[in-house]
Amino acid sequence: MGRSASIDRALDVLLSDEQASIVDLVLCARDGVVEAHAHDGSVSFTRRGEVTSVKGRNPLERQDPSAFSPLDDEMQHVRPTNETNHYPYAYDNAAQLFDDPRAPDLAVVHTPAHNWEERGGHRGEHGSLDLIQSRAPLIVSGTGVKKLGRIDREARMISVAPTLATLAGVQPLDGSILRAQEGRLLEEIIDAREQPDHVVGFLWDGANANVLYTMAEAGDLPNVARLMNEGTTYGRGCIASFPSVTLANHTTALTGAHPGRHGVLHNFFFDRATGRQIVTNSPDTWHDARDEISRDVETLFEAVARSGGGFTAAVNEPVDRGAGYATFDLVRAARGSGATMSSALPDPTTVAGATQAFVDLKREYGWATSADHLAVMQAKQVWAGQNGNPTPRFMWINLILPDAANHAGGPYSDIGHAGLRDTDRRMGEILDAMDWGGGGTAFLLVADHGMEESDPECKGDFDDALTAAGVSFRDEGYGFIYLDP
Ligand SMILES: [Zn+2]
Numbered sequence: 001m002g003r004s005a006s007i008d009r010a011l012d013v014l015l016s017d018e019q020a021s022i023v024d025l026v027l028c029a030r031d032g033v034v035e036a037h038a039h040d041g042s043v044s045f046t047r048r049g050e051v052t053s054v055k056g057r058n059p060l061e062r063q064d065p066s067a068f069s070p071l072d073d074e075m076q077h078v079r080p081t082n083e084t085n086h087y088p089y090a091y092d093n094a095a096q097l098f099d100d101p102r103a104p105d106l107a108v109v110h111t112p113a114h115n116w117e118e119r120g121g122h123r124g125e126h127g128s129l130d131l132i133q134s135r136a137p138l139i140v141s142g143t144g145v146k147k148l149g150r151i152d153r154e155a156r157m158i159s160v161a162p163t164l165a166t167l168a169g170v171q172p173l174d175g176s177i178l179r180a181q182e183g184r185l186l187e188e189i190i191d192a193r194e195q196p197d198h199v200v201g202f203l204w205d206g207a208n209a210n211v212l213y214t215m216a217e218a219g220d221l222p223n224v225a226r227l228m229n230e231g232t233t234y235g236r237g238c239i240a241s242f243p244s245v246t247l248a249n250h251t252t253a254l255t256g257a258h259p260g261r262h263g264v265l266h267n268f269f270f271d272r273a274t275g276r277q278i279v280t281n282s283p284d285t286w287h288d289a290r291d292e293i294s295r296d297v298e299t300l301f302e303a304v305a306r307s308g309g310g311f312t313a314a315v316n317e318p319v320d321r322g323a324g325y326a327t328f329d330l331v332r333a334a335r336g337s338g339a340t341m342s343s344a345l346p347d348p349t350t351v352a353g354a355t356q357a358f359v360d361l362k363r364e365y366g367w368a369t370s371a372d373h374l375a376v377m378q379a380k381q382v383w384a385g386q387n388g389n390p391t392p393r394f395m396w397i398n399l400i401l402p403d404a405a406n407h408a409g410g411p412y413s414d415i416g417h418a419g420l421r422d423t424d425r426r427m428g429e430i431l432d433a434m435d436w437g438g439g440g441t442a443f444l445l446v447a448d449h450g451m452e453e454s455d456p457e458c459k460g461d462f463d464d465a466l467t468a469a470g471v472s473f474r475d476e477g478y479g480f481i482y483l484d485p
Helices: 005-014 071-076 091-100 157-167 209-217 223-229 246-255 284-290 300-306 327-333 356-361 362-382 399-411 414-433 437-438 462-468
Strands: 023-029 033-038 041-045 053-057 108-110 138-142 149-151 198-204 231-234 268-271 276-279 312-315 393-401 441-446 473-476 482-485
Touching: 005 023, 005 108, 005 462, 005 482, 023 091, 033 091, 033 362, 041 473, 071 209, 138 223, 157 198, 157 246, 157 300, 157 441, 198 399, 209 223, 223 231, 223 414, 223 441, 268 473, 268 482, 284 327, 300 312, 300 393, 312 327, 312 362, 327 362, 327 399, 356 362, 356 414, 362 393, 362 399, 362 414, 393 414, 399 414, 437 441, 462 473
Parallel strands: 149 231, 198 393, 198 441, 312 393
Antiparallel strands: 023 033, 023 108, 033 041, 041 053, 108 482, 138 231, 138 441, 268 276, 473 482
């Protein structure tokens, strides 16, 4: 069977009525166009966003980034169906994936309701093209940043790196700030009268934007609130690239390029040409994940170095190529001894300031607590120059507890909220130790993706249906389908 016929056969299974509660969309590329299919219609489009055909209902018609905001509105529209959901920048976000020849034949987008805990999923989930799973918070603050408060706009993940690079004084290359950037400088927030001496970025993995903003404004996250009060907050959030998974979007935030260009396509994917399964996002592989980043793109750490800009640090961040200090250098240096991230971590029950009730309840909460506690120690040491280093020109700190906590209970749960409160305390400890940058520092807070609450009653496995229909495939990361592998 030819590739196109194999695709059609798999689509028949995935788009059947039996799968409609768990399969939101199926994306694929053939004959130079990208296709998005739902059970009752499909749309074909180009990488430039030109729609070439629609059959039935266009499943990507609704793309309003201002929908489901603020939090009250989001919670009145939980788990939208494809007919009522929104997919901001959907044509560009979907099409970019297929720029990489290692993209799957079919990318299955789960419905927001689909709960696949039997296959490693969680109560809170992300990865989809939809608004709530794609919407990260974005706050920019401090020296060189306009104090516009909360603005009624959204940004995109591809625009984070060019903006940080400009604040850090990176010299443009042929009109582009970073070598392979696809985003834009968020010039609306830049105050060109001031150039910061230092730039500090915080990534709160898996934080839901509306929940973060609402808790900060209610006084529940005082350090986030202080950043918001002294800068600009994108009220509609920061829209992740597809798939809205962790390392794909960490890499996008730190390069300004989409996954289809920077090469970290997913947490798991497959290279048909070499027969190699690529695993990036796992405690056993994080320290090598940067080897998958294309040499055609430039990380922020490399761009600062190219500009002669000074010392850089990547704390708890796997996307650390070019950083002067990198947490994962410590793991890489100890590789021969079998060391991984886990072997360096303290016992979470001894970590001060952690919500111990959830450390006891959920192993992932404890693990992330330990990792973030270590990150706080390292960030403070690096800022103080305790490794014999100068104060960083650019420092990036990845805090992973929000993702673990939101996965465990969903973004509206007590455990999810506790994860944000613990993380606010940790970020505050770092900011206090650096005296909030001493008056010459710009700050940015972003997540890598959003988080949406699944429905524990909505079960099912589309892979079982493909297998039962005799389709030959391998599935990476539960959604990247490679046919006739
Ligand atoms: Zn993540």
